[in-house]
Amino acid sequence: MLEEANLSVGAVAKRCGIKVSTLHFYEEKGLIKSLRNQGNQRRYKRDVIRRISVIKAAQKMGVSLQEIEQVFAKLPNKRTPDKDDWARLSKAWQAQLNERIKYMERLRDSLTGCIGCGCLSMKNCPIYNPEDVLANDGVGAVILDRKA
Amino acid sequence: MLEEANLSVGAVAKRCGIKVSTLHFYEEKGLIKSLRNQGNQRRYKRDVIRRISVIKAAQKMGVSLQEIEQVFAKLPNKRTPDKDDWARLSKAWQAQLNERIKYMERLRDSLTGCIGCGCLSMKNCPIYNPEDVLANDGVGAVILDRKA
DNA sequence: ATAAAACCTCAAGCAAGGTTGAGGTAAAGT
DNA sequence: ACTTTACCTCAACCTTGCTTGAGGTTTTAT
Numbered sequence: 001m002l003e004e005a006n007l008s009v010g011a012v013a014k015r016c017g018i019k020v021s022t023l024h025f026y027e028e029k030g031l032i033k034s035l036r037n038q039g040n041q042r043r044y045k046r047d048v049i050r051r052i053s054v055i056k057a058a059q060k061m062g063v064s065l066q067e068i069e070q071v072f073a074k075l076p077n078k079r080t081p082d083k084d085d086w087a088r089l090s091k092a093w094q095a096q097l098n099e100r101i102k103y104m105e106r107l108r109d110s111l112t113g114c115i116g117c118g119c120l121s122m123k124n125c126p127i128y129n130p131e132d133v134l135a136n137d138g139v140g141a142v143i144l145d146r147k148a
Numbered sequence: 149m150l151e152e153a154n155l156s157v158g159a160v161a162k163r164c165g166i167k168v169s170t171l172h173f174y175e176e177k178g179l180i181k182s183l184r185n186q187g188n189q190r191r192y193k194r195d196v197i198r199r200i201s202v203i204k205a206a207q208k209m210g211v212s213l214q215e216i217e218q219v220f221a222k223l224p225n226k227r228t229p230d231k232d233d234w235a236r237l238s239k240a241w242q243a244q245l246n247e248r249i250k251y252m253e254r255l256r257d258s259l260t261g262c263i264g265c266g267c268l269s270m271k272n273c274p275i276y277n278p279e280d281v282l283a284n285d286g287v288g289a290v291i292l293d294r295k296a
Numbered sequence: 297a298t299a300a301a302a303c304c305t306c307a308a309g310c311a312a313g314g315t316t317g318a319g320g321t322a323a324a325g326t
Numbered sequence: 327a328c329t330t331t332a333c334c335t336c337a338a339c340c341t342t343g344c345t346t347g348a349g350g351t352t353t354t355a356t
Contacts, residue, residue: 008302008303009302009303010301010302010303020302021344021345022343022344022345024305025343025344025345029343037352038352039303039304039351039352039353040303040351040352041302041303041351041352042303057255059343060255061252064343065342065343093259094256097252097256097259098256101249101253101256104245104248104249105249107205107209107245108242108246111238111242157333158331158333167314168332168333169314170313170314170315172334172335173313185322186322187321187322187323187333187334188321188322188333188334189322189323189332189333189334190334212312212313213312213313214312
């Protein structure tokens with residue numbers, strides 16, 4: 001195979017703008033894999049970079065590492081995932097993302113009305129309503145970091 | 149004044165769908181206040197419910213408790229906040245929310261392209277790009293809980 | 297050949313946002 | 327009056343997502 005695993009932790013970290021410790025952490029969590037060289041140092045195949053990219057994108061959508069791991073588990077084990085594999089993932093997440101966008105829009109549209117309104121019981125409040133649509137659809141958290 | 153502070157922790161917690169411990173926690177953080185009855189039990193004015201409603205709404209928009217506290221600090225100290233006071237808050241947050249929605253839309257629009265694309269370096273990737281617009285505008289995290 | 301830079305493991309620590317439990321008091325129901 | 331429920335404080339603990347540091351090895355540069 002042409003699949004050389006020749007990227008060092010440092011190289012990957014630098015390239016992805018994350019810390020070496022984060023790579024260790026992700027590996028521990030089963031999100032990425034590495035091979036070892038003779039001196040026990042990690043060596044990565046290039047696809048690790050795409051994995052990290054996907055992890056970061058998913059996090060921005062509010063997907064937890066655990067959920068990401070579960071989704072990654074569906075990727076082919078034997079071969080390096082190809083474009084189609086990744087496209088399937090992104091498609092699933094795109095739907096989630098759309099729901100979240102809609103949710104945020106609803107939140108925006110009812111924000112002033114709600115905060116300023118008299119619905120002190122919150123039973124009828126479109127914002128603070130446990131029955132809210134998103135509440136029941138198994139959607140995770142949305143997180144947009146302040147540091148990108 | 150007509151401002152009776154006669155709601156117990158339990159009543160407020162039940163009404164807001166949160167735990168008593170959360171009320172204690174918020175009080176400790178300075179987000180809400182309480183008076184005490186003869187037996188040292190907390191008694192709340194009705195406006196605490198609106199505060200909690202606002203806290204929850206803000207959290208859903210991704211505002212941290214710390215930021216919420218800072219914003220609450222601008223509310224009148226002497227009198228119970230009125231509709232206009234709350235409306236001012238919601239207006240500020242609405243702008244943030246709009247930015248976040250735009251960000252999510254951009255994320256959505258570039259998701260498939262990016263994950264499936266060949267930009268392994270991420271330097272050009274609209275998703276995984278530290279220079280991303282939101283990175284620099286001091287906007288916090290967006291969190292939508294799975295439990296509403 | 298040696299010194300510096302990069303890497304290794306493992307344990308501990310941090311921040312946010314709460315939750316849980318122990319030990320004790322107050323208020324409410326019957 | 328007595329029991330149960332609600333409340334009090336304070337300290338410890340939990341989860342997520344990492345970061346930091348100590349003590350030691352490997353690579354790389356000169």
